[in-house]
Amino acid sequence: MHQVTEFHKEEAIWLDPDRIIVLYAELGQAGAERVISAAMEDLAVQLVALEAAVLEQRPADVAKAVQALDPLARQVGMVLLARVAADLLDCTERGDTVAQAAVLARLIRLGDRCLTAVWDMADMRG
Template structure:
């Protein structure tokens, strides 16, 4: 009998704290917190929608959704999430379905970890 090895990829989310500081300086801490919370909610919604689009939706919608997710993530300093969204876009454009499936799975993992990290470190706003 062959032995099966299960892989559990672990990746720390890459965050740009300078972007949070810039938002706080430009908007003030309360308005920055509001922007970040709304962006996080939108990212969570889009991550779910993108998984559904990958299976059932038109490819053009998936491409647009990934670009929007990347832009929102950049706005609040989630550079790792933004980078992975762009990686998925590259796979779409190359037509590599295997790489697309792998990077979509990575997007889900890094998305969840990025949102959790941002939530856990909301003290950055102070």
């Protein structure tokens, strides 16, 4: 009989706080908050789209969602999230469904934590 062990990994997230600082410096508080808010909403939409595209086995839509997510994530300092999304696309293009499922789970975990961290960072600036 095989035993299945559930693994819970709390991965450290890495955000580039300089991106938030630059946004506030270039756009002022109101402008930066508008940009951050819009980016966060768009990121959430793209994460949902990525998950659906993977689960429904639509590789072209995975590519579109990653291409949309990348500049949004980088705009608000989520460099690691952008890299993991690129890894997901790589798994999809190779047809590696096991790796794809693992990377998708990682992307969702990171996405949730990154969205919260950017909001917290923006709150501290404001």
